[in-house]
Amino acid sequence: MLRSTIFLLLIIVSATAWAAAPKIHMSVSSQGLSKIEVSASLPSENLADARVLNFLLPFQISSQYEISHPDNLEVSVTINRDNYALLTVIAAPNVSDINFTIDRAFSLNPDREKNRVKVIFDITYSNFKQYVSLVGKTNIVSQYDLEVELPQSFDRDVLAFNPGADEWTASSKTTYLLPYDKAGALARSAAPDKSVFIAFPNPFEDQSNTAAFVMGLVPGLISIVSGSAFIAQRRLSKWALVAIMVLTTFGLAAVAYFYFTLPNPLSFLTASLGIALTWLPVPFVCCYYLIRSRFDAEILGIVQRGGQPARFVAVSVIENGHPIGSDVIDNSEGEYRFLIWCWNPRQIHVSADVLGSNPVQSDTYSIERGKRVQVDLLSLAAPAAATPAAANPATTAPATTAPAAAPPSAQA
Known part of the structure; x- marks a missing residue:
């Protein structure tokens, strides 16, 4: 307990050395890609010298990250561990503002909960406490204003916040800001969960389900045509048509029941789309031919x-x-x-x-x-048989007559 208190106090002291609290802006695109923008203003003294700074981030960076920065900065990932990452930044002389961007910063998929996506920041740096003495250094940045930009607008009542929603400021319909002092208050509290997070409904799974729905539509339509054509051949008995009509009606009723009762109906419908489309016209086609057979x-x-x-x-x-x-x-x-x-x-x-x-x-x-x-x-009538001469005219040739022998008088 004492070690944790000292650690948090050092974080607060280190933040006061800056002109304003550094800021992490995290945004999530509609494709589920995350992007981190880190910004900070350096203290005004000694700007004429180049500086080496370390940014301790409250999350682990993914292996596919890509860092973008201006030419007057050099940024490199020094340590990347569970729930934190340490970045080293070299600032050229006379640089007062630090700004760099990390594309594909971290994956959102592992933090799904009840079909939600959670953006989590471990502000207590629980896996970094063995290096607690470094946090008090002025060149270690570890306290941030945390800003999260969601991929789309959601009603506030479907979002989950820690700390509570009242501690967050809505900068826009999709952006929420938690100041560093309120994040620090959560870290010092007795709350069982001291991680900062925002959880929102998962729009990426809906997009995947929609794509799968469209892809399942094609074989389903093909099955409708082929199945209806098979029944239209009228080779099935009346009892077979009745059995098919009853079974497919029961199957469609089951699909409708699960669609309205399951918590994630679109996923179920995506998986059963091809079969459901195959069944859909069958009761009507069977009923039509059962009635028509009487006429x-x-x-x-x-x-x-x-x-x-x-x-x-x-x-x-x-x-x-x-x-x-x-x-x-x-x-x-x-x-x-x-x-x-x-x-x-x-x-x-x-x-x-x-x-x-x-x-x-x-x-x-x-x-x-x-x-x-x-x-x-x-x-x-049977087809007429071809004659040999007609079949192969080349084999028929006109007969040749040998010349008559000359009379004896002529021979004399």
């Missing part, structure tokens, strides 16, 4: 070509000379299937056509809603 007539049949099941044959359902349904057979059995809307009975016939063969038509059938019609077999 559709089913037309079935087979097409053969040369006595074999036909493939790649165009099949059409004709009513009054106009096609009301068409398809191309693409299966090894030569089967076709049509579902035709029938509010009232309709008279149709089926036509099959393929290149290189004359089209064939079925007899006329009467179709009604909810009924199945089996069309008689449609037979197309």
Whole structure:
């Protein structure tokens, strides 16, 4: 206890040697990057000489830091330990103001608490007390006005402060200042937590969730199209459609329940977005086809070509000379299937056509809603076989006639 008291008194004494309390301005960008600006005014005496100063900062600097300073200063990190860092600054002659900046000063992620970000300053320098005798030196700067600039404006009631909010001055809607004397009062108090901090809602996680939400939207939309197309093929039984509709409705209800009851609904929705979008149209599509099946007539049949099941044959359902349904057979059995809307009975016939063969038509059938019609077999002529001569004209050559022998008189 005595050692801590002496340490804090030395900090206060060292601060009085300056024209004004040095200042640390900490800002957080919308990308979650931290930036520290350190400023101090040197005492007016002996400005004609170059000076070596040490700035004891109440936080550890990250390994990705980058220091910017004017040409009349040299700044280097001497010690970087848990909860503190010691920087050495060489000031050129006639320099009265010290200003330097540390980009990417420290990471904000490890200090998250209840989906909040905490900016913490260890003003007691708890890990530096073994060097307590150095703090009283005039060239050691350890007491600061602490100013924190948040990445965006927040309602004050969602922020957490230590010391309490009344001790902080709001310089703007996003900036809060704690004077060094009030920070020192906290360090000398009997409070169990003597670290200075501001905690604010974590906007960076919301940005990550939004990005993940957008990325999950694409596969979700693709799943909607592919899933709806599968159901639209009408290959599922009525009971299968009912089961799918009930299960997806239950799943969507569970997503809605967890979205409104979980403390961080956006994270949950981001993780379940692709599945939820896949489920979303399914109950409506299933309900539509369950209702429509009561008003559709089913037309079935087979097409053969040369006595074999036909493939790649165009099949059409004709009513009054106009096609009301068409398809191309693409299966090894030569089967076709049509579902035709029938509010009232309709008279149709089926036509099959393929290149290189004359089209064939079925007899006329009467179709009604909810009924199945089996069309008689449609037979197309087999493709004409190519003749050898037609297949390879080069092999056919005109016959040559040998010249007749000369008569004996001619030979004489």
